[in-house]
Amino acid sequence: MSAVIGHEHDHDHDHAHGHEYHPGGLMRWVKTTNHKDIGTMYLWFSFVMFLTGGFMAMVIRAELFKPGMQIVNPEVFNQMTTLHGLIMVFGAIMPAFVGFANWLIPMQIGAPDMAFPRMNNWSFWLLPPAALLLIISLFVPGGAPGVGWTLYAPLTVQQGMGMDLTIFAVHILGMSSIMGSINIVTTILNLRAPGMTLMKMPLFVWTWLITAYLLIAVMPVFAGAVTMTLTDRHFGTHFFNAAGGGDPVLYQHIFWFFGHPEVYIIAIPAFGVVSQVIPAFSRKPLFGYTSMVYAVASIAILSFLVWAHHMYTTGLPVTAQLYYMYATMLIAVPTGVKVFNWVATMWKGSLTFETPMLFSLGFLFLFTIGGFSGLVLSIVPVDIQLQDTYYVVAHFHYVMVAGALFSAFAGIYFWLPKWTGHMYDETLGKVHFWLSFIFFNMIFFVQHFLGLAGMPRRVPDYAPQFTDFNMISSIGAFGFGLSQLLFLYVVIKTIRSHEPAPQKPWEGADSLEWTHLPTPAPYHSFVTPPTVK
Amino acid sequence: MLSQSTSYYLPEPSHWPVVGSCALFLMTFGGVLWMNEVTAGPWVVFAGMLTLVYMMFGWFGTVIRESEGGKYNKQVDLSFRWSMSWFIFSEVMFFAAFFGALFYMRVLSVPGLGSGDTMEQLWPGFVAQWPVSGPGIEEKFTSMGAWGIPAINTLILLTSGVTVTWAHWALKKNNRTQLIAGLAVTVALGILFLTLQAYEYVHAYHELGLTLGMGAYGATFFMLTGFHGFHVTIGTIMLIVILGRSIAGHFTADHHFAFEGVSWYWHFVDVVWLLLFVLVYWL
Ligand SMILES: [Cu+2]
Numbered sequence: 001m002s003a004v005i006g007h008e009h010d011h012d013h014d015h016a017h018g019h020e021y022h023p024g025g026l027m028r029w030v031k032t033t034n035h036k037d038i039g040t041m042y043l044w045f046s047f048v049m050f051l052t053g054g055f056m057a058m059v060i061r062a063e064l065f066k067p068g069m070q071i072v073n074p075e076v077f078n079q080m081t082t083l084h085g086l087i088m089v090f091g092a093i094m095p096a097f098v099g100f101a102n103w104l105i106p107m108q109i110g111a112p113d114m115a116f117p118r119m120n121n122w123s124f125w126l127l128p129p130a131a132l133l134l135i136i137s138l139f140v141p142g143g144a145p146g147v148g149w150t151l152y153a154p155l156t157v158q159q160g161m162g163m164d165l166t167i168f169a170v171h172i173l174g175m176s177s178i179m180g181s182i183n184i185v186t187t188i189l190n191l192r193a194p195g196m197t198l199m200k201m202p203l204f205v206w207t208w209l210i211t212a213y214l215l216i217a218v219m220p221v222f223a224g225a226v227t228m229t230l231t232d233r234h235f236g237t238h239f240f241n242a243a244g245g246g247d248p249v250l251y252q253h254i255f256w257f258f259g260h261p262e263v264y265i266i267a268i269p270a271f272g273v274v275s276q277v278i279p280a281f282s283r284k285p286l287f288g289y290t291s292m293v294y295a296v297a298s299i300a301i302l303s304f305l306v307w308a309h310h311m312y313t314t315g316l317p318v319t320a321q322l323y324y325m326y327a328t329m330l331i332a333v334p335t336g337v338k339v340f341n342w343v344a345t346m347w348k349g350s351l352t353f354e355t356p357m358l359f360s361l362g363f364l365f366l367f368t369i370g371g372f373s374g375l376v377l378s379i380v381p382v383d384i385q386l387q388d389t390y391y392v393v394a395h396f397h398y399v400m401v402a403g404a405l406f407s408a409f410a411g412i413y414f415w416l417p418k419w420t421g422h423m424y425d426e427t428l429g430k431v432h433f434w435l436s437f438i439f440f441n442m443i444f445f446v447q448h449f450l451g452l453a454g455m456p457r458r459v460p461d462y463a464p465q466f467t468d469f470n471m472i473s474s475i476g477a478f479g480f481g482l483s484q485l486l487f488l489y490v491v492i493k494t495i496r497s498h499e500p501a502p503q504k505p506w507e508g509a510d511s512l513e514w515t516h517l518p519t520p521a522p523y524h525s526f527v528t529p530p531t532v533k
Numbered sequence: 534m535l536s537q538s539t540s541y542y543l544p545e546p547s548h549w550p551v552v553g554s555c556a557l558f559l560m561t562f563g564g565v566l567w568m569n570e571v572t573a574g575p576w577v578v579f580a581g582m583l584t585l586v587y588m589m590f591g592w593f594g595t596v597i598r599e600s601e602g603g604k605y606n607k608q609v610d611l612s613f614r615w616s617m618s619w620f621i622f623s624e625v626m627f628f629a630a631f632f633g634a635l636f637y638m639r640v641l642s643v644p645g646l647g648s649g650d651t652m653e654q655l656w657p658g659f660v661a662q663w664p665v666s667g668p669g670i671e672e673k674f675t676s677m678g679a680w681g682i683p684a685i686n687t688l689i690l691l692t693s694g695v696t697v698t699w700a701h702w703a704l705k706k707n708n709r710t711q712l713i714a715g716l717a718v719t720v721a722l723g724i725l726f727l728t729l730q731a732y733e734y735v736h737a738y739h740e741l742g743l744t745l746g747m748g749a750y751g752a753t754f755f756m757l758t759g760f761h762g763f764h765v766t767i768g769t770i771m772l773i774v775i776l777g778r779s780i781a782g783h784f785t786a787d788h789h790f791a792f793e794g795v796s797w798y799w800h801f802v803d804v805v806w807l808l809l810f811v812l813v814y815w816l
Contacts, residue, residue, distance in 0.1 A: 031546035122550030168561035224630025236746035243669025245749030
């Protein structure tokens, strides 16, 4: 690769001089068109949402510590499960990975910034109003919707005005995701440095190209679903009402046409992060790069064809059940290719286990467990038993928390030196990993047994025989919650530290942000594109 | 003439996005108040809409000045092309949700309600047919025929697709008179379409008894044609902007993405209408 122009602009506030205008203070963040500023805001926003949604999880687990009703009434419990899900999915995990995309894509493809910096700013600044609408819903008459994050009709049609606030929050979040994704796709397709062919892009960039495509395809469908809910509520339509020829199950079809790809919208960028981290700490290039790209692409395509595996108990015809079962199982093939490739990357590698690698390995083990329990749930007769039990809760938390969240942690520890210019505290990072890993399994591993024994989800009370496992789960939850405060401390400590990090702290890292840009990364990444050979 | 810059244009910090966020917050929050009969609702929505219009003038005005100032090179132009294509794809998927609902009701839920145990136990004697409101709706309605106004509207939209292309040819030949004439005719056809559509709605509500509350047919008919009409409105406004810019002397024979983007959008709206005509009005 050719030498790089790590072009340092002088951050001169004299307007007459430079063509650059940098407002200071709060206005810097409100008006910014810089992909790094926007990425930082996404990451901090998602962390605030993570703590908010996490607090709600604590309320849920506190209530479930013992059988009987102790802390909240059932309505509040339902509101907590609903908002916990919505906030974690749309407020915490998705924005976190968009934050990564903002920070990394321009640096990894040798671009000066995102393709549409102003629209990029808007994509971020649509999140706070949406979050505000969700939070306001807690305080209106009737409270927040207590319908579960899937917002199923007909319950949604019968809720108070909190439901309307949620619907509009979803609309705004959808706009944000669509604009953000269009920006990402355009950046990747049009702003790559000379020589950076598609098949030379780091896998993280590939995963975001495919994720953005999924988002553009399914967010409008979700918008359509909640719009029908809104008109059923206020304008007399009967989309989800059999008296008017509609069907509540219609909502489920539309929702899951969005909802299943949504799972991959969350998981695929996580695959991307892990595919950067594992080779770096194995000191080997990623095994099977091409097959990784094809595997992600086929997962994305299959994700459109399996949605009714969430609906086996709605009275689908047997033929449909069989189709959805086999199609779902098919996804295990590309997923297996990916897991195989990650393992093969480590095979005979010169491995070290710094915090990013630990989180990636945690991801690898636990996500695979989540994948297997998904395979179990894809089997129709089994699913009919397990539908709406804690087995499902355990399954998707292995995917969402141990999959997406752990890989987000891996990515943050991995790139924190590049972002802040300082090294994080390795010991504390490792403590954070082990606490998270142990407490995570304490919360969710036992929930498999609870589900198999028949404990239903989304109910604030339970039969006494479930008490022991629930207590273990709740204690794990409190521990997990507290461990994340340690993470906050590590990040703040890193930002404030005075120890400069080297340009390339990880021996095996080979993408452009490590090889071509100084640490911390300059405000503008590549003013002149590098040439990639 | 435009002199194009060589490097990719990166805009300065801007306050327009956050103004837009405030606008959307006011519109949605006000909308919730309004739908739940809180007096302040309409006013909050109105304030939000004003803010949105202010944002659009400011933001798009900036973009137009930058474009005419020659700040957008070929690569920026290509970015616009990619993004507009993906945006239209997202719109396609939005309409797909409603077409999907129409398909589901016609093929699955209505026939299901009219057959077997479901029919006998819930609404005995309900005959599944199309168009239908639903087994629980007493009021009668007449469905909208295809060969009156809808057929005329099909002709109008197809013609407008031709006139906008005619204007595009003119722009590429630098024939400003034909460009302006073509756009003016397209705008006029768009407005004519909307007027006829509005007339059709009044007719439906007052003479046919066809309302949004008329079950499966009413909901899908009004939601699909309504969202389409909304898109035609946006398209017409965009065409008016492009017409104004053409009159003001904007665009050159080889630098006019705004024109092309609007015409893509217009063709998209056209194709959606053809689907509507066949699936909602005709069959
Ligand atoms: Cu699924």
